[in-house]
Every structure is written in structure tokens, then in C-alpha cells.
Amino acid sequence: MGQKDYNISNEESGNITELLGNLPKVSTPDNFEYKLMLKIQNEDFNLKTEPAVKKNIVLRWAPAAALAFSAVVVFFIYSDQQSDLNTGIDYLFENTAKVTETQKAPIQLKEHVASENSKSLNSEIDKKSATVASNETAAKSSYTVTLQPNDVVVKKKAAFPFDQSQSVDVDNALLDGTGQAARNSQMRLVGHGPAAEYFDFRGFALPTEQDREVLENMKARMDSIWKAKIENSKQK
Amino acid sequence: MERKLSDLTDEQLIKEFQDHNTIEAYNLLVKRFKDPLMNFVFRFVGDKDVCTDIVQDTMIKFYINKDSYKSFAKFSTWIYTIAANLAKNELKRRKRRVIYSLNNDDEDMTIQIEDKKFLAPDRYADAEIKNKIIQNALLKVKPVYREVVILRDIQGLSYEEIAEITDLSIGTVKSRINRGRSQLQKLLKHIYKE
Numbered sequence: 001m002g003q004k005d006y007n008i009s010n011e012e013s014g015n016i017t018e019l020l021g022n023l024p025k026v027s028t029p030d031n032f033e034y035k036l037m038l039k040i041q042n043e044d045f046n047l048k049t050e051p052a053v054k055k056n057i058v059l060r061w062a063p064a065a066a067l068a069f070s071a072v073v074v075f076f077i078y079s080d081q082q083s084d085l086n087t088g089i090d091y092l093f094e095n096t097a098k099v100t101e102t103q104k105a106p107i108q109l110k111e112h113v114a115s116e117n118s119k120s121l122n123s124e125i126d127k128k129s130a131t132v133a134s135n136e137t138a139a140k141s142s143y144t145v146t147l148q149p150n151d152v153v154v155k156k157k158a159a160f161p162f163d164q165s166q167s168v169d170v171d172n173a174l175l176d177g178t179g180q181a182a183r184n185s186q187m188r189l190v191g192h193g194p195a196a197e198y199f200d201f202r203g204f205a206l207p208t209e210q211d212r213e214v215l216e217n218m219k220a221r222m223d224s225i226w227k228a229k230i231e232n233s234k235q236k
Numbered sequence: 237m238e239r240k241l242s243d244l245t246d247e248q249l250i251k252e253f254q255d256h257n258t259i260e261a262y263n264l265l266v267k268r269f270k271d272p273l274m275n276f277v278f279r280f281v282g283d284k285d286v287c288t289d290i291v292q293d294t295m296i297k298f299y300i301n302k303d304s305y306k307s308f309a310k311f312s313t314w315i316y317t318i319a320a321n322l323a324k325n326e327l328k329r330r331k332r333r334v335i336y337s338l339n340n341d342d343e344d345m346t347i348q349i350e351d352k353k354f355l356a357p358d359r360y361a362d363a364e365i366k367n368k369i370i371q372n373a374l375l376k377v378k379p380v381y382r383e384v385v386i387l388r389d390i391q392g393l394s395y396e397e398i399a400e401i402t403d404l405s406i407g408t409v410k411s412r413i414n415r416g417r418s419q420l421q422k423l424l425k426h427i428y429k430e
Contacts, residue, residue: 021389026287033266036266
């Protein structure tokens with residue numbers, strides 16, 4: 001089935017053998033031995049028919065070597081990019097000196113209020129103490145002032161203000177039904193500004209501001225219901 | 237001295253050359269094997285000029301590496317192995333480059349008629365053309381089959397000698413000879429019809 005048949009008959013084989021056997025014999029040129037002895041006497045042993053095995057070995061391993069080389073190059077480039085990325089990540093956050101400085105003096109740096117008139121770090125700290133009690137100014141965004149290693153003062157908006165002294169242990173707050181423990185302790189829910197001191201935990205539902213008109217309507221209804229109730233009780 | 241040397245066998249001559257560096261022994265061996273090797277290499281490679289170089293290199297290698305011959309093997313086997321390896325290297329080199337031979341045009345054949353041939357010119361011309369066709373067909377056979385077919389059917393070596401030269405088993409040698417003949421038979425179908 002599609003296989004080649006290499007079996008030939010004896011007659012055909014004999015024909016081929018006869019044909020090949022009858023081919024004329026080829027002999028060497030007349031000056032063959034003379035040239036050979038001349039080479040031997042001159043010690044000219046450079047062979048004209050040298051095997052090119054070495055080249056084959058090089059060509060044979062060239063693709064694999066190229067692949068290995070490209071893998072090494074890609075590896076080094078990738079590792080360089082990773083190191084750049086890590087240093088880039090570092091730049092996203094303030095350096096440890098800044099972070100520790102912020103954490104050490106959270107009240108000093110975090111609660112100060114941005115002011116257009118503040119020009120020096122000292123004046124900002126003074127204003128901080130004056131505005132701690134102010135609820136209105138506490139609602140404004142806070143800034144951090146950092147002193148960089150090259151003695152440059154940089155004022156940046158705090159991206160993630162987190163005051164540990166005003167945080168609260170939620171587990172304890174929930175377990176203590178009165179909420180007294182949370183109120184008496186130094187811990188508060190995360191918030192900023194003086195308003196955080198008066199903030200009671202009322203669950204994780206987000207408070208939404210109601211419309212004034214709606215509130216007044218509801219209050220009016222409640223008042224009317226209350227009045228109607230009193231009149232009914234009087235009539236009885 | 238020459239007569240004495242000429243009576244020696246191939247193995248005795250090579251031993252004489254190895255032990256005493258007798259150049260006459262070397263020359264005798266060259267005379268004995270240059271034409272058979274030339275015939276074998278020409279039928280295998282096909283180019284006469286290249287064949288001369290291959291046979292020359294074979295003899296030079298024989299001269300340089302005479303001590304690598306071990307007496308337990310036949311000398312003819314050893315020297316045929318050197319010639320076959322060099323011929324195969326030439327074929328490998330040819331695969332990487334294309335050779336355009338001016339003499340390879342069947343349409344432009346020169347036929348030489350020798351006077352000593354007592355054949356009619358037309359019959360002699362036919363014989364030359366036929367030999368060329370056979371040689372071209374032989375060159376179309378796979379090299380691994382061609383080698384053993386030439387050694388067996390042209391050089392007349394035994395299966396054991398061919399197995400030693402090609403470093404194959406006798407069974408493989410016979411199988412390859414059969415396949416080579418089969419390929420030749422297909423290529424030379426039209427000659428049988430004549």
C-alpha cells in the first residue's frame with residue numbers, strides 16, 4: 001500500500017550487475033604518481049578535500065545559542081525594569097524620614113489647616129493650635145509639611161490621612177453595647193479635625209444629609225400628629 | 237629489492253613501510269590501488285578532476301597516518317575507507333554550493349572514437365552514450381545505496397569487505413545493495429527495451 005518494492009528479480013538484478021560490470025574502468029592521469037611524490041618530498045600535506053565538520057557544528061548550534069542569548073538579554077532587561085519599578089514605587093510614597101516624621105507628630109503636621117497667608121512652618125504650627133477648636137476649618141483638606149534630606153520644605157496634600165490616635169477598635173466598640181468604652185477611650189473612628197472627638201459610632205451606614213424642606217415637612221407632620229393625639233385624649 | 241617487494245602482499249608491504257619507512261613499498265601500494273580507487277571515487281562522485289584530488293589526498297593520508305593501520309584488518313579495506321570518507325565529504329560540500337559544470341550537458345557530448353577499437357563508429361558512439369546514461373543514473377541513486385552497489389558490482393569486493401569499509405552489518409549491506417539496484421533498474425528501464 002504505497003510502499004516501495006525493492007525486490008527485483010534475479011534476471012533484472014543480473015542485468016544491472018552486467019551493465020555496471022561492463023562500464024569502462026577509469027584510471028588516474030599519467031602524472032599522478034609524479035605529483036604525489038612531489039607533494040611528499042616538499043611535505044605539502046595540505047589536503048584539498050578537507051572535511052568541514054567544525055563549521056557544521058557551529059551552524060548546528062547557532063539557533064540554540066541565539067535563543068539562549070536572547071533569553072539572557074531579555075532576563076537582564078526585565079530585571080532592570082523591575083528594579084526601576086521598585087524605586088518608582090518608593091517615589092510614590094514619601095520617604096521613611098517623611099513618613100516617620102508625620103507619624104511622630106501627627107497633631108502638629110496633620111491638623112494644621114492650609115492657609116494662604118501662612119508662609120513659614122512655625123506660623124503654620126501656630127495657626128494649627130488656634131484652629132483646633134474650629135469645626136468649620138477642620139472640614140477643609142489637610143496638608144503635610146515635610147523636610148526633605150536636602151533641607152527643602154515641601155508641603156503636600158495628605159493623600160491618605162490616617163490618625164492612629166483617633167482610630168477605634170471596631171470589635172470592642174461593637175461588643176460594648178453602650179459605646180461608653182469608645183467614648184471614654186482615646187480611640188475614635190477615623191476622621192480628622194476636631195469634629196472627630198464628638199463623632200459617635202452609629203453603624204457602618206453612610207449618613208446622608210437630608211433636604212431641609214423634607215425635614216421640615218416631616219417635622220410638621222409629626223407635630224400635627226402629636227397635636228391630634230393630645231386633642232383626642234382631651235376629648236376622652 | 238623491487239622484485240622481492242613486488243612479491244609481497246599488501247599487508248606485508250604496509251608493514252615494511254611502517255617498520256623501515258621503505259618508500260618503495262609505499263610506491264608499490266600506490267601503484268596497486270590508485271586505479272581501483274580512482275574508478276570507485278569517479279563512479280561515486282562523478283567529476284574526474286575532483287576524483288584525482290580525492291585519490292591524491294587518500295594517498296597522502298595513507299603516507300601521514302601509516303601507523304594507524306592495524307595488521308588484523310585488510311589493507312584494501314583500510315584504504316577504501318579513507319577514500320570513501322573523503323568522497324562523502326566532497327558530496328556534503330557540494331550540497332552547500334551549486335556547481336554548474338560545463339561538461340554536464342547531455343546535448344553537447346563529444347564522442348571520441350579510438351582507432352584501436354574494432355567497432356563500427358555508430359556502435360561505439362552508442363556504447364559511450366550508454367555508459368554516460370548509466371553513470372548519470374548511478375549518480376541519481378541515493379549515496380548510501382550507490383556506495384555499496386559500486387563496491388559490489390563495479391569493484392567486485394565481497395560482502396564482508398564492504399561491511400568493514402562501510403562499518404555496517406552484512407545484512408544491511410545486502411539490503412542496501414538490493415535497494416540500490418532496484419533504483420537503478422527503474423532509472424534504466426528504457427535501456428532494457430533496446
